[in-house]
Amino acid sequence: MSRRSGILEFAVLGLLRESPMHGYELRKRLNTSLGVFRAFSYGSLYPCLKTLVQQGWLIEESGNPPEDPLAAPLSGRRAKIVYRLTAEGKEHFEELLAQTGPDAWEDEHFGIRFAFFGQTSRDVRVRVLEGRRSRLEERLAKMRASLARTRERLDDYTLELQRHGMESVEREVRWLNELIESERAGRDRRPEAPEERRPEETGGQPRHREGTPPDPSDDTN
Amino acid sequence: MSRRSGILEFAVLGLLRESPMHGYELRKRLNTSLGVFRAFSYGSLYPCLKTLVQQGWLIEESGNPPEDPLAAPLSGRRAKIVYRLTAEGKEHFEELLAQTGPDAWEDEHFGIRFAFFGQTSRDVRVRVLEGRRSRLEERLAKMRASLARTRERLDDYTLELQRHGMESVEREVRWLNELIESERAGRDRRPEAPEERRPEETGGQPRHREGTPPDPSDDTN
């Protein structure tokens, strides 16, 4: 069961667009690189992969193609299944990337949308960031109103919880402001850019500090 | 369908402990007073109420008991159903309040646990806060490790997302530190307090600024 996944489907297509992978690896990337937000389990991933194959957006390939000696291709030997995005899949993912419906900035979707901003056009990026911001501002307004009405009825802990919640939202708004400003600055530097400029266009943040050597050990679930 | 709700069940019992209410009102309080976290719908609330009645933790009472003139108690007139906590329900809720399993500090549960800290013993409060803190610190460690390993493979947006995520978690840790300190200070001020001191014991935060007059208008869904 479980057709029409939405967020998981989106993430899978997005990761596979970067490079083909098998399910196990996909899940790890889902929970680390893109992680923090959600942790998907095999029980949702594999069925999702199956339906994506049925849609024609992925194809399954055997992990060890012909370069395997002692070929015993039939019988035994469970091969890794590597999933690769088809042309249709790529096209479909690009449609999804271009969408700016209200879904795009709800809590569950926003994070994953942001994670693929590297593949998203600046127009869409800005719209999603602004949508998110006004969503949060609505929320703030409601919280403030509710707080004003009920303040004296609430105990200190409930109050503290709401205060902390509001501060968190305010903080995200400030973050969005910076990002939006940064995107706009990027646009202004390149006036009337003729829409096409596929890679190397990521507008914003020049982070990257050095330190901390690579270390092994991984994975929870 | 839908037995064993967990978080919804907990919240309902907790709100009804403060005063009896009918379903509609209960849902509003769920989404404002305790809100921010989740928004429950009638489709989950009413079935939940029903099972709680079956357990014997709630009883249903008619909303307009005898003080209604022109009594037409049977036929027509859909009465409000007011739910009241039974003695068993109260006892059960207190057991739930006392629990400090790892569940208590997971994302989904922590907020609601905190919301009822006013009814929770200080011991339990501290344990839950500390549990939450160490949970977040684990998470931070994992994020840092993962970031160190994958930094150069990630684009600026993914990096920025992770950075913001980590800062959020760090911020919550600092918040928890303050709360824990505040709880400990409360205990030290009252050495060997003999365990009983029912109300007015809320340990921590003397917030409360004035301003903003009461205003009507409410509710989303």
Added chain:
DNA sequence: TTCGTCATGTAATGGGTTACATGATTAC
């Protein structure tokens, strides 16, 4: 009289998890 909001519910569905079952490969 119609609209908004109060008020209670059910059926179908959704999107995911847990637990289970199975087996290959690698490191010690």
Added chain:
DNA sequence: GTAATCATGTAACCCATTACATGACGAA
């Protein structure tokens, strides 16, 4: 040779949502 981890899956369940159906009550 055995434990850890890699790797793929299924079935049963969970907790909630959406959409729907129903109807009372107050105010414009």
